Amino acid sequence: MPDRHEDPPFLKACRREPTEVTPIWLMRQAGRYMADYRELRSNVSFLELCKTPELATEVTVSAAERLGVDAAILFADILLILEPLGFDLEFSKGDGPVIHNPVVEPKDVDRLREMPDATPLGFVTEAVAQIRAALPASIPLIGFAGAPFTLACYAIEGGGSRHYDRAKAFMYRDPGAWDVVMSRLVDATAVYLNAQAEAGAQALQVFDSWVGTLSPSDYKRFVQPHMRRLFAALPADVPTIHFGTGTATLLEAQRDAGGSVIGLDWRVELDEAWDRLGPGVAVQGNLDPVVLLSSREEIERQARRILDQAAGRPGHVFNLGHGILPQTPVDHVRALVEYVHQAR
Numbered sequence: 314m315p316d317r318h319e320d321p322p323f324l325k326a327c328r329r330e331p332t333e334v335t336p337i338w339l340m341r342q343a344g345r346y347m348a349d350y351r352e353l354r355s356n357v358s359f360l361e362l363c364k365t366p367e368l369a370t371e372v373t374v375s376a377a378e379r380l381g382v383d384a385a386i387l388f389a390d391i392l393l394i395l396e397p398l399g400f401d402l403e404f405s406k407g408d409g410p411v412i413h414n415p416v417v418e419p420k421d422v423d424r425l426r427e428m429p430d431a432t433p434l435g436f437v438t439e440a441v442a443q444i445r446a447a448l449p450a451s452i453p454l455i456g457f458a459g460a461p462f463t464l465a466c467y468a469i470e471g472g473g474s475r476h477y478d479r480a481k482a483f484m485y486r487d488p489g490a491w492d493v494v495m496s497r498l499v500d501a502t503a504v505y506l507n508a509q510a511e512a513g514a515q516a517l518q519v520f521d522s523w524v525g526t527l528s529p530s531d532y533k534r535f536v537q538p539h540m541r542r543l544f545a546a547l548p549a550d551v552p553t554i555h556f557g558t559g560t561a562t563l564l565e566a567q568r569d570a571g572g573s574v575i576g577l578d579w580r581v582e583l584d585e586a587w588d589r590l591g592p593g594v595a596v597q598g599n600l601d602p603v604v605l606l607s608s609r610e611e612i613e614r615q616a617r618r619i620l621d622q623a624a625g626r627p628g629h630v631f632n633l634g635h636g637i638l639p640q641t642p643v644d645h646v647r648a649l650v651e652y653v654h655q656a657r
């Protein structure tokens with residue numbers, strides 16, 4: 314076991330230990346806003362890229378090094394797990410992800426396959442091992458998966474959606490079938506995340522991107538028990554980040570479900586949210602990604618405000634409240650990283 318005092322700042326902050334500088338990484342730090350990525354993608358499809366460990370490694374490592382961030386995130390997608398569960402997944406140009414055989418009726422739930430081990434996603438665990446070997450020891454690697462609610466939204470809607478009306482109607486209409494879908498997703502996701510940790514991921518982020526569409530009472534009834542079971546099934550010695558957006562009314566319930574770090578988006582003030590969450594968790598966030606489309610002055614002003622809101626309390630990981638937008642200038646991202654690193 315390495316000496317914890319020598320742990321990189323990102324891992325220390327996840328454990329609420331003091332750090333000299335605030336660690337920063339950014340959701341979607343590798344992606345279309347980078348020319349190198351667009352160049353690579355002109356020759357290979359997104360799914361092929363995810364399924365080729367050498368390429369996923371190159372994309373992950375080069376983005377982290379170029380930006381000078383404090384952690385790398387595995388290059389993959391939350392929807393990959395849907396394939397071994399029996400869904401026909403496609404990333405179509407322009408329309409985003411499409412699932413050609415969504416769950417429509419309760420009886421479709423019987424089609425969901427089990428995933429007793431992570432072999433069908435071996436390309437991801439292989440990428441984790443290769444990325445870990447390629448990164449310097451000072452840069453931890455974050456593994457990730459989609460949360461069951463957010464995955465169920467895609468599995469039932471058949472793709473992206475504005476209001477998740479089909480997924481939610483399914484949930485209200487047939488809570489029994491909903492619980493089966495959620496349970497299968499939890500089982501597979503627990504296997505998948507444990508395999509990522511075993512392959513070398515040093516922190517695990519669970520993306521519940523769309524859970525903010527639920528009321529607190531529906532969250533507690535339809536989602537929280539499943540999230541509790543998922544977090545309880547993850548390795549105890551690996552920090553976990555529980556991420557969502559639009560979650561201002563759900564934060565306490567999310568905290569109670571699990572996670573050593575709670576992700577915050579820009580719709581909440583970081584200090585108020587952290588007060589509500591209490592002393593037992595670290596926080597990650599929460600710059601509005603759109604601020605990166607403005608000027609350096611505005612980026613620094615907003616970053617300063619967030620750092621001030623977190624001041625005096627160990628356990629803040631700087632990040633955006635959601636992923637980097639494709640039209641973001643790379644220089645602005647680098648300027649943000651430099652600003653956070655020099656700030657006191």
Ligand SMILES: Cc1c2[nH]c(c1CCC(=O)O)Cc1[nH]c(c(CCC(=O)O)c1C)Cc1[nH]c(c(CCC(=O)O)c1C)Cc1[nH]c(c(C)c1CCC(=O)O)C2
Nearest residue numbers: 340341342343344359386387388389390391409520522636
């Ligand atoms: C909801 C969701 C998805 N995928 C993901 C989420 C949760 C985070 C969030 O809320 O944004 C998670 C994700 N997707 C991707 C990563 C890689 C790691 C990173 O740099 O953060 C991660 C962590 C790569 C990606 N995933 C995708 C791309 C773009 C693919 C391309 O090259 O065209 C990348 C780099 C495709 C994707 N994947 C998904 C959508 C809706 C889309 C299409 C929209 C879009 O293109 O941005 C599903």
